[in-house]
Amino acid sequence: MRLERLVFANFPPTTLPEDIWERARNCTDELVLISADPPEYRSVVEDADWLILRLGTAADAEFLAGATKVRYVGVLGTDYARIGVAAARQHGIVATNIADYSTTSVAEFALGTTLDLFRNLAPEQHRAATGDLTETTFIGRERSALRVGVVGAGNLGRHVARIMARGVGASGPR
16 A cells, blocks of 8 residues: 555654665655644644654644544554544544554563662662762662562563563562
8 A cells, every 4th residue: 555645743864763764755655754843733744644653742632633634643652642542533543553662661661660669779869869878778679589470461561571580580470
């Protein structure tokens, strides 16, 4: 399927690798990169077939009502809370996210927050930043003492489990 106009909103050219831009150029007559801030954004999108949003860029119900040619709205991220999904359906627009877009980043974030919790990092960092260098009363837990359970065995859940097991030596359910 060839698109007449494919719009990427809030994507500086260096955001994605060149091979992705090349693939995008090969499937459309016109590839448009635009900031979602200026007033002309709405008029540019009105003539688009597909709209790809950078994470954090909105396409709410009011916006989608004016996007009469748009048949697809996608967000490069695992969330699509800023897309009016019900309104998109109502207007015959397919709205999706990219489920595996940032699997590694999210799994690393899960690892970081787990280490923060088990090592009390935020409060200890705050103590040090405010000049309190006295000995802490917090007793941390060794990584080998961790038993990690991951709810959900999708790509993200499995990746979190692998990082926990390989990265910190935690064990899973027995």
